[in-house]
Amino acid sequence: MNVLPALGGLIADWIDSLTGDQRSSMRLRFSCRTGRWPDVLQDTLTRHWKAPLQVRHMILATLSDDDVSVAAEDYGLDADAFCSVLRERGLAQLSKTPVTLLQLLEYHRVNGTLPATAADAYQQACVLLCSETRRPADIRELRAQPTGQRLLPVSARVAAAMQFGAHNVLSDTSPQPFGRGEITLAELEGGHEPGLLDGQAPCTTDELRRLTESHLLEPVGLLRWTFTHRSYQEFLAAHYLHAHQVDPRAQAGLLWVGDGAARHIYPAHREVAAWRSGTDSTLFEDLLRDDPLVLLLADLPARLAADRARVVEAIFNLAQRDDTIDIDRTTLHRLEHPGLPQQLLSRLQPDTDKLVVYMALRVARSCPTQS
Structure with missing residues (x-):
């Protein structure tokens, strides 16, 4: 329509x-x-129709694992292997909607593999979702319609404002005196954003309203939206920090809390920091020193083997300092690298701390190829 x-x-x-x-x-x-x-x-x-629930707004349910498997088989792929790679690479969310799943399948058909990095896959998905919007019948309006590449920087501004401003909803209503956890288009419009390729992308009311019509956002009420999935907001917030080359001290103020041994990433921004560490070497080093568990959320397979080895060391060092840490075992496979067996064997000794031994065994089980 x-x-x-x-x-x-x-x-x-x-x-x-x-x-x-x-x-x-x-x-x-x-x-x-x-x-x-x-x-x-x-x-x-x-x-x-005035009775409660007589008028309702519904959105399509996300695709199930079975749906993804059927689509993969239709492309001639091993469904189990394809779904496993999606989970291991942190790309499972991109398979939950038809448009981004088909994008992944088509990319795999042409290139024989998935995008080289999770960031590449998410950026391609966000551009595509931004382009999935209303197509005007008027040819002049259609030609003036902003492209996905032009809307992505606008979406990054929205994501950063919602992420760091603790806003849950984007709305196209008058600003509320106490916010109610909402941020309005009027508060976001104005100026330009660094373009995806080059130049500047305007952030006008028209671009913002086009964005609300795209598949990147979903309605949560009349003239109220949120990102289709939290991971899109987190990725785009990190993209915003990178595109603007935010001053390291300002960025630290957004991401970090505490001092000394208590310094860590704000829980709400862990995924943002993980994405940003892929393009910010200083942040990567800070995370190694102060909060290495965040790096388990990052796209470690896209980094050098030496970097993954350093993350392994940092996590074991953290375990020796803090015996209360809780590691998500579903992300340990990202630590795999050629020198991992030697790193683990040095910890599997009779006099080694029990927590360290337990962690070494968990890593070995998650990385059977190298261990």
């Missing part, structure tokens, strides 16, 4: 033209791509 705004008025007029008996005996269901629901249609529906 690319003409949803105009069509909304026509449907509303048709509903008003019906008799009460005709309306009482019917059920209506409207299906369309992500878009801005017309006020006139919403007002008409709620005026004639």
Whole structure:
């Protein structure tokens, strides 16, 4: 329904033209791509169907693992192996919607593998999701429509504002005096953002509203949206920090809390720091020293083997300092590198601390190829 705004008025007029008996005996269901629901249609529906839950807005459920397997088999792939690689690379979320799953499958068909890094895969997915928006019927409006590449920097501004401002919802209403956890388009518009390729991308009301019509965001109420998945917001917030080359001290103020041995990444920003560490060597070194567990969330397979070896050492050093740490075993496979057996064997000794031995065994079990 690319003409949803105009069509909304026509449907509303048709509903008003019906008799009460005709309306009482019917059920209506409207299906369309992500878009801005017309006020006139919403007002008409709620005026004639006033009982609770008579008017509801629904979104499509995400794809199941079985759905992903069927699609992979349709492309001639080993479904179990494909799904396993998605989980290991941290790309499972990209398989939850048809448009990004097909993008991964097509990339694999052409290149014989998935994108080289998780960041590459997420950036390609975000550009595609930004381009999945209403297609105007007017050819002049269509030609002026911002591309996915042009909207991605705008989405990064939105993501950073929501991530670091603790806003849960993006809205196109008047700013509220106490915020209510929302940030409005009016508060975000203005100026430019560093372009994805080069130049500057404008951040006007038009771009922001186009973004709300894209698949990158999903509605959570009338004129209210949130990111389709938290991982998109976190990736784009890190992209914003990189694109703006935020001053290290300012970035540290956003990401870190505490001093000395208590210094660590804010829990809400751990994934952002993990993404950012891929493009910020200073942050990578700081994480090695002060909060190495965050690096288990990063795309370690894309880094040099020597870097992964340093992460292994940092985690074992942390275990010796703090016996209360809890490591997510689902991410340990990212530590795999050629020198891992030697690193683990040195810890599997009779006089080694029990926690360290236990961790070494868990890493070995998660990295059977090298161990």
